[in-house]
Amino acid sequence: MSNTDNKKTILVLGATGKQGGQVISELLAEDSNFSIRALSRNPESASAxxxxxxxxxxxxxxxxxxxxxxxxxxGVDSAFLVTLPDLKDHQKEATRGIRFVDEAKKANISHLIFTSVEDADKNTGVPHFETKWAIEKHIREVGIPWTILRPVAFMDNFTPNPSTANFVGFGVFSTLLGDHSLHWVHTRDIGRAAVRAIKNPTEYRGKIVPLAGDVQTFDGVLDAYEKVHGYRPWKAYVPNWAAKWLPQEFTKMFQFFREKGYSTDVAACRKADPHMYTVEKWLAENKK
Structure with a gap:
């Protein structure tokens, strides 16, 4: 389906969040060939x-x-779907995602891009990985044309410049990750991948796209901060026993990181998209 002015109509969920926001920015940076829609609980909010x-x-x-x-x-041609974990009721994420898939199928959209998580299909034991896998399976079952993006840990869950949030977050990551390596991606690369899929549906329909631009231990992440900012950032002291006070969602996720880790081939991702961000590149680009 298409509009009379030949513009493709794209619906972006999570438009004020990290991933959906990046999709919006990348679409707007492209050209005027897209009519962009967003969904908001409150269209009168400042962000909307x-x-x-x-x-x-x-x-x-x-x-x-x-x-x-x-x-x-x-009247939508393509839709970008991102779902968020519900720490109180894990099933809600799957229910919400499945509801959207069913409505998109009824609307007969020609392409659904769903951002899942790498290794969603590997029985990780991480609740929000498993709910995304349930959504992935439903997408296949209903027969809607799809592309699945599978990103890893977001480097921009931290701030690129010193902050109190980093001080605490660095402490948690350092303690729970230990000396294990972790795969990282900048959410801008998720947005760019989504737009590539939107612009080239024939190439991307039915394709799973892993997304990882870097692999670093947490000490390696701190090394990148030191190289860009000229000093090593401080981190809070978080003893191992303190982990029991964290939501079970996070402790299970870090257990997966330590015991298995993401299976992404970072070199293959960077070959597919040579412009993917490393942690250092992301920091340097956003340094203040």
Whole structure:
């Protein structure tokens, strides 16, 4: 399906978050061949109004209610779906994602891009990996044309410059990850991959796209901060016993990181996209 002005209509979920926000930015940077929609619980919020000011059409709705999804999906060519974990009820993430897939199927969209997580299909024991795998399976079952993006840990869950959040987060990662390596990706690379899939549907339909631009121990991450900023950042002291106070979701995830780790072939990812970010490149680009 297409619009009379030959623009492709793209619906982006999570448009004010890290991943959806990057998809919006990359689409807007491309050209005028896209009509971009976003979904918001509150279209009058400051974040929603900022999207409107950038030329994005904001629809009222969320993944808990089918009615708003139907309106937002009417006339859509491609959709970008991202789901967030619910730490109180893991099943909610799967329910919400499946609801969107069903509504997208009813709307007869020609391409669904779902951002999952690497190794979602490997019985990791991590609840929010398993809920994303449930959504992936449902996408295949309903027969909607799809592309699955499978990113790893987000480097930009930290701030690129010194912050209190980093001080605490560095301590948690350092203690729970130990000296194990971890695969990292910048969410901009997720946005860029999504836009490549949107622009080249024939090439990307039915394709799983792993996304990892770097592999580093946490000491290696701190080395990159030191190289870019000229000093090694401080980190909070987090004893091992303190891990029991963290949500079980996180302790299971770090257990997976330590015992198995992501299986992504970083060299292959960088060959497919030579512009992918390393931790150092991300820091240098955002240094203040």
């Amino acid at each position: 109004k900022s999207l409107t000011a950038r030329g994005v059409q904001v629809f009222k709705g969320d993944l808990d209610v089918a009615d708003g999804l139907q309106q937002a999906l009417t």
